[in-house]
Amino acid sequence: MKILLVEDDKFFQKFYSNKLRENKVEVEIAGDGEEGLAKMKSFNPDLVLLDLIMPKMDGFGVLIARSQDESLKKIPVIVFSTLGQEKDIAKAEELGANSYINKGFFDFNNLVNVINKVMKSG
Amino acid sequence: MTQVDFSDYKSLYLQTAKEYLEKMQSDLDKLSNDLSDKIALKDLYISSHSLKSQSQIMKFTDISDLSLDIETASKDALESNAKLSSQAILDIKKSVEILKELIHDVESGRVKYENSNGQT
Numbered sequence: 001m002k003i004l005l006v007e008d009d010k011f012f013q014k015f016y017s018n019k020l021r022e023n024k025v026e027v028e029i030a031g032d033g034e035e036g037l038a039k040m041k042s043f044n045p046d047l048v049l050l051d052l053i054m055p056k057m058d059g060f061g062v063l064i065a066r067s068q069d070e071s072l073k074k075i076p077v078i079v080f081s082t083l084g085q086e087k088d089i090a091k092a093e094e095l096g097a098n099s100y101i102n103k104g105f106f107d108f109n110n111l112v113n114v115i116n117k118v119m120k121s122g
Numbered sequence: 123m124t125q126v127d128f129s130d131y132k133s134l135y136l137q138t139a140k141e142y143l144e145k146m147q148s149d150l151d152k153l154s155n156d157l158s159d160k161i162a163l164k165d166l167y168i169s170s171h172s173l174k175s176q177s178q179i180m181k182f183t184d185i186s187d188l189s190l191d192i193e194t195a196s197k198d199a200l201e202s203n204a205k206l207s208s209q210a211i212l213d214i215k216k217s218v219e220i221l222k223e224l225i226h227d228v229e230s231g232r233v234k235y236e237n238s239n240g241q242t
Binding site for chain 2: 011
């Protein structure tokens with residue numbers, strides 16, 4: 001499986017990419033939304049894990065751009081939420097995010113469950 | 123819940139946390155000179171958000187809670203197209219000093235972290 005991690009924070013880039021790679025997932029990292037959109041096209045991931053708050057282009061910008069591109073729309077997106085971001089999750093889902101994960105409380109089993117659910121729903 | 127040994131990530135956490143605090147300090151100095159500096163305000167928002175998030179996963183609750191306060195203040199100012207007041211900037215500077223002490227406590231081992239089963 002190929003996952004694109006769109007995340008500006010070095011800590012979370014390392015943490016989540018390590019956890020995914022330990023479980024045989026091929027991971028590509030993008031450090032902001034602009035790079036994320038470019039890599040969605042070049043890397044063609046099975047799924048995107050998308051942070052919402054980033055410099056240059058944020059996660060909302062990525063979701064809007066994705067909604068306007070027929071090829072990108074097919075790639076499921078799970079957004080990362082954190083403490084205090086409840087309204088942002090709702091906004092992300094309105095913009096087409098398939099699901100969300102609270103990245104501040106790591107539970108790999110839950111991450112796998114959410115990924116599987118999103119992939120099954122196509 | 124899968125067990126995670128967060129001790130493996132402590133040095134990375136400290137490295138990035140200190141970078142964020144330095145950035146926040148710099149942006150607050152810019153805002154002190156120019157309350158209308160939107161770029162500095164947005165950068166303050168992003169840094170405080172990031173510090174909050176990684177502190178949350180490492181279960182450093184005091185650090186994540188204080189970072190959330192800074193994140194909320196800067197986000198509210200951005201969304202309402204308002205400026206942070208001079209007093210608010212002074213208050214946030216004090217919070218950043220407290221955050222530096224809290225990070226120092228983590229580094230010196232005065233604060234322990236829990237694994238995902240709640241054990242230290």
